[in-house]
Amino acid sequence: MKEIKVGIVGLGRLGSVHAQNLAFKIPGCKLVAACSLVQKELDWAKDYLKVEYTTTDYKKMVDEADIEAVVIVSSSPEHCWMIEYALDAGKHVFTDKPLGCSLEECKRAEAAVERHPDKIFFLGFMRRYDPSYADAKAQINAGRIGKPYLVKATGLDPEALVESCIKFSKTSGGIFIDAASHDIDLMRWFLGGEVTEVYAAGTNFKHPEFAENGDTETGMAMLKFDNGTVAFLHVGRTAPHGYHTETEIVGTEAHIRVAGVPWKDRVMVYDQYGARQEIVENFPQRFAEAYLLEMVDFIDCIQKDRKPELTVYDGTKATLVTYAITDSFHSGKPVQVQY
Ligand code: NAI
Structure with a gap:
């Protein structure tokens, strides 16, 4: 099965959990890029996770890093524009909850998902x-x-x-x-x-x-x-x-x-x-096991070109x-x- 190269944005309380799963525990993927506003977190990603590419600029990561998928675990108000930017750049997207912080934001994410039916969009309701x-x-x-x-x-x-x-x-x-x-x-x-x-x-x-x-x-x-x-x-x-x-x-x-x-x-x-x-x-x-299993499923969806059960509309609702x-x-x- 093809190895999926992944970039993550957000390395805080939850992002650090997802990043460790992606780096060490999930077969069929490689965490190659990480983005955060906090330099200490980027140093950790380089030193501990052995991530090759780090940056504080999300758009730069999406545009420059050698990745097929983006995992979004940034602060909630950042989710929707990041979803849109990554999908429009041809990446598969995992985003943690909530989808967005207003109906307008959620609709923006819905439209981006609808524009790219060939990409996997995965919503992290891990329960x-x-x-x-x-x-x-x-x-x-x-x-x-x-x-x-x-x-x-x-x-x-x-x-x-x-x-x-x-x-x-x-x-x-x-x-x-x-x-x-x-x-x-x-x-x-x-x-x-x-x-x-x-x-x-x-x-x-x-x-x-x-x-x-x-x-x-x-x-x-x-x-x-x-x-x-x-x-x-x-x-x-x-x-x-x-x-x-x-x-x-x-x-x-x-x-x-x-x-x-x-x-x-x-x-x-x-x-x-x-x-x-x-x-x-x-x-x-x-929820340690749930965070791992949902990310395993995200990578599997990409590899098998299979849509997940949860949709962007579940996030809006x-x-x-x-x-x-x-x-x-x-x-x-x-x-x-x-x-
Ligand atoms: P946090 O405050 O600990 O970390 C936020 C991270 O996002 C930091 O690494 C920060 O540098 C990064 N970030 C924020 N804006 C950015 C930007 N514009 N560009 C690049 N990086 C940016 O937050 P926490 O608690 O880890 O939450 C992150 C997200 O995960 C939130 O949306 C939250 O709702 C969700 N979450 C979900 C949980 C679940 O059970 N599924 C549990 C906890 C949080």
């Missing part, structure tokens, strides 16, 4: 590749829970990382935009419908800074779907025990729970406090729903989702 979520979906498809009609999604960041969340809350667009797009994607995937209406609220009892920044430390939302199903979302920044991502899918015949308790591993410590197991600490730890939830949170009123 679909997590073995537990994939198993849940297979069980639903096999009819084991009857008709799925309710999804309850919980996504809590650990209190241990709250300071960085507070800092980020000034510019992130708020907790729903920052943290809920994976849950929206899973809800659409499991329930097989589109969101029509949302109603959101929030509470702020521990860190007033979130409210001062126009955000909230805990957010809740109810979602109605066009096929009569419903969902409930709970996102937060103050989980005392660790990184808690839990999803329940309720069907007419059975329920499925993914990570009801987010165990880190199977180790149990027996001490003066009782018998205890540790909890996952952060997203790279919880998730973005629209997170913005509608944010509108409802600020207005205190139910908001219809317009596609």
Whole structure:
């Protein structure tokens, strides 16, 4: 199989995970170029990952480096123009979530994908590749829970990382935009419908800074779907025990729970406090396998000229729903989702 030469933009919290997977763990590809605004990250890519070409200029990387594919893990507002630039330059594109930060940006990405049907466009909603979520979906498809009609999604960041969340809350667009797009994607995937209406609220009892920044430390939302199903979302920044991502899918015949308790591993410590197991600490730890499997699939799609299941339109829909939830949170009123 032909070796695919890849360039990556963004080497931060998540970009460094993808870059290491591309450099060391994925058969059939070679990471040859890297771009970041941070020189220290580029030095790391050269020294540790042995990347040949590094630059702070994204357009230069796309135009000059010897690459067939671009992996975009830059800050969210940069995604859509970078997608457009790479596709127009004849590259295959992987982009991490969110697709874009507004409907206009998403439409720009959609148009670029439509202009280049011969290129692979891959959207990084990696939870679909997590073995537990994939198993849940297979069980639903096999009819084991009857008709799925309710999804309850919980996504809590650990209190241990709250300071960085507070800092980020000034510019992130708020907790729903920052943290809920994976849950929206899973809800659409499991329930097989589109969101029509949302109603959101929030509470702020521990860190007033979130409210001062126009955000909230805990957010809740109810979602109605066009096929009569419903969902409930709970996102937060103050989980005392660790990184808690839990999803329940309720069907007419059975329920499925993914990570009801987010165990880190199977180790149990027996001490003066009782018998205890540790909890996952952060997203790279919880979803390490999913990040790897989605990138394996991206390279495989290019090699076999096969389109992935997720499309650019899934990205637009998730973005629209997170913005509608944010509108409802600020207005205190139910908001219809317009596609
Ligand atoms: P970060 O702030 O740690 O890193 C951002 C990186 O992008 C840096 O290397 C920076 O130099 C680079 N960058 C930004 N603008 C650039 C430009 N114009 N040209 C070249 N490089 C540029 O951010 P983090 O947390 O790694 O997030 C990156 C993206 O990944 C975001 O869009 C975020 O939503 C997404 N993400 C997805 C997750 C998932 O579970 N799928 C988890 C965390 C983040």
